[in-house]
Amino acid sequence: MDTQIDLSNPLPLAQALIRRPSITPADAGALDVVQNALESLGFACRRYPFGEVDNLYARLGSGSPCFMFAGHTDVVPPGAGAGWEKPPFGAEESDGVLWGRGAADMKGAIAAMIASVQRYLAENGAPAGSIAFLITGDEEGPAINGTRAALEALAEEGERFDHCLVGEPTNPNALGDTIKSGRRGSLNCTITVTGRQGHVAYPERAENPIPALLSLLDRLRARKLDDGAPHFQPSNLEITTIDVGNPTTNVIPATATARFNIRFNIKHTGADLVRWIEDEAAKADLDFDGTVKTGIHVAGEAFLTPAGAFTTLLQDCVEAETGRRPALTTGGGTSDARYIQAYGPVAEFGLVGATMHQVNERVPVSDIETLTRIYTRILTCYFRDTPA
Secondary structure, X not given: OOOOOOOOOHHHHHHHHHOOOOEOOOOOXXXXXXXXXXXXXXXXXXXOOEOOEOOEEEEEOOOOOEEEEEEEOOEOOOOOHHHOOOOXXXXXXXXXXXXXXXXXXXXXXXXXXXXXXHHHHHHHOOOOOEEEEEEEOOOOOOOOOOHHHHHHHHHHOOOOOOXXXXXXXXXXXXXXXXXXXXXXXXXXEEEEEEOEOEEOOOHHHOEOHHHHHHHHHHHHHHOOOOOOEOOEXXXXXXXXXXXXXXXXXXXXXXXXXXXXXXXXXXOOOHHHHHHHHHHHHHHHHHOOOOEEEEEEEEEEOOEEOOOOHHHHHHHHHHHHHHOOOOEEEOOOOOOOHHHHOOOOOEEEOOOXXXXXXXXXXXXXXXXXXXXXXXXXXXXXXXXXXOOO
C-alpha cells in the first residue's frame, strides 16, 4: 500500500483494495492493504490461513467492551470483461462514482471502516475498550476456511467481542434504507434416485427412477413450512435442477437427480429440516425397487439479533447522517453473520447493493464518505454509552 495514503479519506484506500483482484480464494495482496493500514493506526494484526484462504484479525486495545468490524476482501469473478464500461479492477473514479469489482461488496465498506477508526482516534484518542477487525477471504466461496474457521481459532485463543457490525451492502436503493438484524437459514439438498435401466417398450424389466423422484419432490413441496415468523418472511423450498442426462428416447434411465434449496426462518432448525427430508426419502425408498439417497448441507441457521440498545444505537447513527431511519430486516441471502452470531450480537450495515455481483459494479463516492461518517458516529456513541 502507498504509505502516502491519507487513511482519513476512504476513497484512495477503497481504490487500493479494488486494484487487488482478490477473486475467491485468491488474496492478491488485499489483506496486506488492510493490515498495513491498521498497523499504522496501532492495531496488532494476526493472519489466519486455512487451506487456500487467508484471513486477518486485528485488535486495538485489550479491554472491554470490544467493538468488532467484520467483512471480506474476496470478490466474485468480474464476468465478461467486454461488458464493463470501466476496467473491473481499475478502481476508476469518474463523475463522483467509483467503479470496480468489490466497490459495493464490500471493499468500499472496509475502506470506510478503516477511515472511521482513523477519524475516531484523531478526535477521541484510544477507546475505553477495544476495536477489532475480522477481515476474511472466503465469503463469496464455500465459506469454510474464512470467517467460520477464523472465529473457531480466535475463540480457542480466548478472543471475545461484545458487539459486531458487518459491512455487507444491506441497502437496496439508498444509503439508510435497512440494517440486517438477522438472516434466514439456508439448506441445500441433492436427491439421487437409482433404478434399473431398460427399454421403454418393456417397462416391466426396468425400474424408472423419474416418477419416484417427482413423487418425492411433490410431497416435499406440498408441505407449507410456515406463514412466516416475527421479523421473517415465510420459509420457502425451491427446486433448482432436475437432471436425468438421457440422450435417447427409447431408454428408461438408471438414475435421476434433483437439487433444491430451503431458506428458512427461526421457526425451524437445520437439524429438524434434515430429519424431515430424510424421513420422506426413506418412505419413497420403501415404495421403490431401487435406492433413494440424499446429500444435505445446512449452510447456515436462521438467527435474529433482538431489537434493543445495540440496534437502536445503529439506527440513531444512520438516521443522524442520512435523514433516514433504517428498518431492521432479515431478508435476502446469507452472509458471514450466520457464523458470527454464535459468538455475540451482530448486525449488518453497508453500502447500496444495487450493482453488487453485476457487470459495472459501482458506488457513489459520496456514499462511501457518508458511510465513513456513520461508522465514526457509531464508534463515538458506542464507547460513550456502550449498549447492554
